[in-house]
Amino acid sequence: MLAPINNYPEKTFSTFGFKHSANNNFFAIPKRKPLTVKEHIGITAGTLLGTALPLLLFSKMQKKSLLNLKYSEKEMIMLSTGSITGGILGGILSDKDTNPKYKIREGVFQFFNAVVPTLLIKPVLKLCENVKPLNNNKVKAGMLIGGIFGGMYAGAGISNRINGTNNTKEKRKVKFVDTIANIDVISGALVMAKFPMIEKLGIAKLLPLFYMWTGYEAGRSRE
DSSP: OOOOOOSOHHHHHHHTTOSOOTTOOTTOOOOOOOOOHHHHHHHHHHHHHHHHHHHHHHHHHHTOOGGGOOOOHHHHHHHHHHHHHHHHHHHHHHOOSSOHHHHHHHHHHHHHHHHHHHHHHHHHHHHHHHSGGGOSHHHHHHHHHHHHHHHHHHHHHHHHHHHTOTTSTTOOOOOHHHHHHTHHHHHHHHHHTTOHHHHHHTGGGGHHHHHHHHHHHHHHOOO
8 A cells, every 4th residue: 555645745855855954864955045146156256265375375385386285184174264264254245145143153063074073084093003903094994984974973063062052953963965075074084094096096186176165065054
């Protein structure tokens, strides 16, 4: 016998991740009001500027071209901070149809979502290098990814405390889309770990593009 048809479409959409609420499941996709082309351009421009400034600084300090920069936790944190700050400012200036506090809240979340996992990279690598059974690429990769995911949940807790959203319906939870957005941290971790394949593919050259996504997400947030 077929299951009865659901007469409440909002429940169906919630099941597939198109409704944003405090009770959304892990795979829920936050609902967003559409942005105009002008607003998209403003947010993108802010993110580009916020990402470009740290890159120019790195290039001057390292005396290397932008495509040959070396990345450690310091560079990764500065990149994420610049990108997020630029995205928020670009969003506030170009998107007049929302309260700036939502962009700032999302920016705080994205910042700790990037920084906390990044700060765990070196301790995890050091642990692997000092414990012989863990000192191989497969285990390193697994432990790095596990540390990054754990850091994401820790970062979410910190950001909710700072935003004052703990124990409220506006509490920001880690979603599947956030794990995808953290490709920047995952890529940076693999670059720092110096996996041969990662070095051969030149992933380090793409890191700025990955970090731009977090800034753009903060700038386009409307709730």
